[in-house]
Amino acid sequence: MVGKRVTKIIRIVGLVVFAAVVAAPLLLGSAYLTTSAVLIGIHAIIAVGLGLLMGYAGQVSLGHAAFYGIGAYCSAILTTRFGLPPLAAMAAGILVTGLIAIVLGAPALRLHGHYLAMFTLGLGIIAQIVFNQARGLTGGFSGIASIPRFSIGRFTADTDAEAYLLVLAVLAMVIIMAYNLVNSRPGRALRALHESEIAASTCGVDVARAKLQVFVLSAVLASVAGSLYAHFITFISPDPFGFGFSVELMVMVVVGGARSVWGPVAGAALFTVLAQFLQKAGERIPYVDALDTVLFGVVLVIVVIFLQRGLVSLPDRLGLGADHGQKQGA
Amino acid sequence: MSLVDQLLQYLLTGISVGLVYGLVGLGITIIFNATGIINFAQGEFVMLGGMIAVALVSIGLPLWTAVVLAVVAVMVVALLLERLAIRPLRGASVITLIIATIGASLVLQGGAKLIWGPEAVKLPAFSGETPIRIGGGGINPQRLWVMGVAALGVVGVQLFFKYTLIGKAMRACAINQAAARLAGISAAHMVRLSFAMSAVLAALGGVVLTPVALMQYSQGTHYTLTGFLAAVVGGLGSGLGAVLGGVMLGIVESLSAGFISSGYSKAIALVVALIVLWWRPEGLVRRRRP
Numbered sequence: 001m002v003g004k005r006v007t008k009i010i011r012i013v014g015l016v017v018f019a020a021v022v023a024a025p026l027l028l029g030s031a032y033l034t035t036s037a038v039l040i041g042i043h044a045i046i047a048v049g050l051g052l053l054m055g056y057a058g059q060v061s062l063g064h065a066a067f068y069g070i071g072a073y074c075s076a077i078l079t080t081r082f083g084l085p086p087l088a089a090m091a092a093g094i095l096v097t098g099l100i101a102i103v104l105g106a107p108a109l110r111l112h113g114h115y116l117a118m119f120t121l122g123l124g125i126i127a128q129i130v131f132n133q134a135r136g137l138t139g140g141f142s143g144i145a146s147i148p149r150f151s152i153g154r155f156t157a158d159t160d161a162e163a164y165l166l167v168l169a170v171l172a173m174v175i176i177m178a179y180n181l182v183n184s185r186p187g188r189a190l191r192a193l194h195e196s197e198i199a200a201s202t203c204g205v206d207v208a209r210a211k212l213q214v215f216v217l218s219a220v221l222a223s224v225a226g227s228l229y230a231h232f233i234t235f236i237s238p239d240p241f242g243f244g245f246s247v248e249l250m251v252m253v254v255v256g257g258a259r260s261v262w263g264p265v266a267g268a269a270l271f272t273v274l275a276q277f278l279q280k281a282g283e284r285i286p287y288v289d290a291l292d293t294v295l296f297g298v299v300l301v302i303v304v305i306f307l308q309r310g311l312v313s314l315p316d317r318l319g320l321g322a323d324h325g326q327k328q329g330a
Numbered sequence: 331m332s333l334v335d336q337l338l339q340y341l342l343t344g345i346s347v348g349l350v351y352g353l354v355g356l357g358i359t360i361i362f363n364a365t366g367i368i369n370f371a372q373g374e375f376v377m378l379g380g381m382i383a384v385a386l387v388s389i390g391l392p393l394w395t396a397v398v399l400a401v402v403a404v405m406v407v408a409l410l411l412e413r414l415a416i417r418p419l420r421g422a423s424v425i426t427l428i429i430a431t432i433g434a435s436l437v438l439q440g441g442a443k444l445i446w447g448p449e450a451v452k453l454p455a456f457s458g459e460t461p462i463r464i465g466g467g468g469i470n471p472q473r474l475w476v477m478g479v480a481a482l483g484v485v486g487v488q489l490f491f492k493y494t495l496i497g498k499a500m501r502a503c504a505i506n507q508a509a510a511r512l513a514g515i516s517a518a519h520m521v522r523l524s525f526a527m528s529a530v531l532a533a534l535g536g537v538v539l540t541p542v543a544l545m546q547y548s549q550g551t552h553y554t555l556t557g558f559l560a561a562v563v564g565g566l567g568s569g570l571g572a573v574l575g576g577v578m579l580g581i582v583e584s585l586s587a588g589f590i591s592s593g594y595s596k597a598i599a600l601v602v603a604l605i606v607l608w609w610r611p612e613g614l615v616r617r618r619r620p
Contacts, residue, residue, distance in 0.1 A: 058425050062432070107608045114368040117428050118558045122604060125555065126597045133593040243551060247436060254429055287447070290547075293440030300433030301415045304426050 022168070026161055034160040038232055040272045041167035042225045047252045047264035048171075048178050049221030054250075055258030056182065056190040057214040059109070062246050063120030066127035067097045067219040069241025071226025076144040076236050077137060086150045090227040094220050101219035102212070109211045116215070124243050131238035143237030150231035163232050170228065171265075174221060178261045181217075186210060244293070248275070251296045255303050257310020266311055335467040340588040341581060342464075346473040347543070348580020349480035350376070350535035354557025355564065355572030356487060357528025363504035363567060364524035367427045371411060371435035373553030374442075375529045378404045379536030380545030381442055384451040393454060401533045407438070408529030412522055435550060442547035453540040476538045483531050484573050491569070500524065532557075552596070559603040565613025575614065579603055 025037040046068055053059050074093035078084040084092070104123055108116040131138050138144065150157045150166060157163040181187045189210050192199065230236050248271060256267025275292075282288035303310065354372055361369045382403050386396035415430045422430075456475050461468030491497040502510040503520040511517055532553070536545065556579055563578065564571025582602050587595035606614065 054425065058423065060425055060428050060432075104604075107611060110611065114424065114428055114558075115562070117370070118368070118555060118562075119604065121551070121555050122559070122600045125552070126600055129594060129597040133591075247432070250429070250432070287444055290440045290443035293436050294444065295440075297433040297436030297438075297440060300436065301430050304422070304429050304433070305415075305418045308426070 025164055029161075031160060034164055036273065036276060038160065038164050038167050039229075039276075040269045041164070041171045042229050042232070043249070043252065043272050044265045044268035045167075045171050045174050045225040045228070046218075046222045046249055047256070047268040048174050048261060049218035050249055051253045051256070051258045051261070051264035052178060052181065052190075053214050053218040054253050055260070055263075056187065057211045059211060059215065060117040060250065061120040061215070061218070062117055062243070062250070063104075063123040063127070064218070064222045064249050065241045065243065065245035066120075066124045067101070067222035068226040068229070068245070069127055069131060069238070070097050070100070071223030072230040072236050072241065073131065073138055073144075073226075074223070075227040075230040076147045079148055079231075080144060080146065086148065086227070086231055087152055090224060093223045093227050097219045097223035098216055101216040105212045105215040109215065110208045120246075121243075124246050128238060128242050131241060138238070141238055143235060145235045147230050147234045147236070149234065150228065157231070167228055167232075170224065175261055175265070182261060186213070190214065244289075247293075247296060251300060253310075254300060255310055257312035259309055260312050263310045263312040270311075335465045336588065337585075338465055339467040339469065340584045342469050342473060344581035344584030345577055346476040346480075346580070347539070347584065348560075348577035349477055349484075349573070350539050350576070351553070351556045351560045351579050352573035352576025353480050353483055353531045353535040354553050355560030355576050356484060356569050357531045358557050358561045359567060359569050359572045360487070360500075360524045360528045360531075362561070364500060364521050365416070366424075367416065367431065368558065369525075369528070370428060370431040370554055371438060371550075372528065372532055372557055373555070374435050374438040374550035375404050375408060375532035376536035376539070376553040377442060377545060377547065377550035378407060378438060379533030380453065380540035381446055381451065381536075381547070383537045383540060384453050384545065385446065387453060393456070397537050400537055401530055404533035404536075405526050405529045408525045409522060412525040416521070416525075417518075435554065439547060439550055442550075446547060448547065450544040450546040451540070452544050453537070455541040456538075470542055472538070472541045476535075476542065479534055479538045483534055484569070487527070487531070487569060496523070555600070556603075559600070559607075562613055563603055563606050568613070571613060575603075 025034040046064055050061060050064055053061055071090070071093035074096055075086060075089040078089035078092055079086055100123070104119050105116065108119040132141055134140075150163065157166045182191075226241075229240075252267035252271045253264045254267075255270070256265065257263025278288055278292055285291070307313065309316075354376060357375070358369060358372050361367060361372070379400050383396045383400035386399055387393060391399070411431075411434050415434045416427070419427055419430055455470070455472045457471050459470065459472075462471055462474070491501055499510065499515045500520050500523065502513065503515055503517055507517050510520075535553075539545075557572075557576070560576035560579055561572040562575070564573070564575035579599050579602075583595050583599035586598040590598065
């Protein structure tokens with residue numbers, strides 16, 4: 001065991017480094033860095049929601065890329081075709097994904113664990129077909145271009161730095177909300193549910209309802225992230241919203257650690273950077289994406305066998321963990 | 331071609347594809363009964379069966395040798411998967427097992443692309459490509475192969491479970507593992523056997539289907555999903571139900587490809603399956619003893 005003072009110092013150093021990393025894209029003014037940071041933030045918003053679903057409701061979704069895509073397409077279509085303000089388009093996306101999540105989740109979550117995983121896989125495949133086929137609406141594989149930047153009233157996130165601040169603000173709200181949820185009465189119910197569904201239901205927890213609420217919340221967060229993405233990149237096509245990205249999101253959450261709020265954020269940062277690195281490498285190595293897929297698969301199997309709580313549990317395992325008032329996932 | 335002939339042709343195509351979905355669903359059911367796991371890598375066995383057979387033919391092996399070797403190779407892959415990803419997780423939660431089998435499917439899918447590239451490949455037809463005339467239309471003889479092999483697989487599995495000692499032991503294990511162990515049945519053995527059997531079924535489906543439907547590294551996911559839906563539409567746990575569910579899905583897919591839109595046909599089949607499950611979550615066939 002390491003002494004308490006040392007762990008305190010490690011925590012403070014950690015916070016300082018964290019603050020420096022978050023501020024770096026703004027201070028250094030590098031366009032590449034800022035773009036990466038915005039993408040990390042967007043992915044982290046989805047990952048936190050997916051983490052709640054996986055870590056607290058004990059369910060897997062293989063369709064979060066579809067929710068992300070539906071949010072993005074709602075924003076793109078409603079702002080470019082119908083001239084709606086971005087905020088209204090985002091709200092419409094939330095409504096649509098929320099409804100789809102309820103329709104899909106209500107029957108699946110009354111059944112066993114693997115039903116939601118398969119239903120969401122089905123949603124992912126259907127969504128991908130619709131994105132590609134409904135050319136009149138989505139532009140087919142050539143997609144939708146010249147989507148406006150995000151704006152609220154008179155504030156428009158014209159520069160990348162402003163977009164970064166916007167995404168950071170949304171992410172901060174999502175993290176605070178996740179913390180509140182985890183430590184609230186429904187959060188405790190969810191954790192009980194993960195330990196033992198039978199025990200939880202005998203204690204009066206409406207198991208199916210609690211799971212459905214988390215599923216809908218996580219779908220809606222993915223949709224919000226999708227809207228932010230569409231307004232940041234200003235061009236969308238079906239490509240980024242396929243099965244591959246659903247898997248990548250799952251890898252982020254599992255590797256980061258599903259049973260904590262920060263785990264998925266760490267996973268999102270790690271794998272977004274890794275994906276960009278691999279994309280650059282891909283210009284020289286053929287089929288680098290296939291290598292990616294193999295790597296993700298191996299990492300998933302290894303993590304579930306050897307490191308079930310993910311990367312964020314490493315400090316605890318090495319004896320460096322601070323004694324949280326509330327042990328995550330305990 | 332008259333409408334009736336067209337309908338007949340779509341039905342036959344649907345039944346042959348659907349029987350392969352049924353084979354995958356049957357494999358999913360066998361593993362589920364033995365372990366309680368839904369194997370998300372099941373569809374990859376179909377893909378691997380087809381891809382390996384094509385690769386073996388291309389290095390000059392005779393078609394039949396290639397077919398047999400491909401099926402055996404996929405069985406070995408399934409046993410490896412069981413050893414490396416499933417056995418270390420004995421007693422883990424459902425979500426952990428799902429993630430592990432998804433991980434395994436990614437390895438197989440990515441590996442297939444690394445080895446064989448992204449193109450769709452085709453196997454020579456088993457007995458020529460001259461269509462057999464039925465009414466005003468024709469049917470590719472390979473479709474008959476698909477139906478024959480799939481039907482043989484399904485019947486074989488049923489007979490195996492009903493009449494052989496090992497089959498009975500597997501059923502005993504599915505009903506009550508502790509009691510089966512007391513009777514001297516090795517549960518670990520039965521799990522291995524279930525993986526081997528379901529891999530053989532899926533690989534057979536892949537091998538016979540590749541001459542008519544082409545095969546590509548990415549197609550496993552589709553077979554996993556349709557196989558699972560076939561299994562649950564049929565009432566998870568029932569082998570015959572899985573086959574019926576698969577045939578239903580295949581027919582819906584083929585009819586909607588013919589009469590509505592080929593682009594949306596797979597989506598339509600999935601939506602129909604989801605609606606059926608919404609209406610009857612326990613499946614169409616009431617579950618009996620496995």
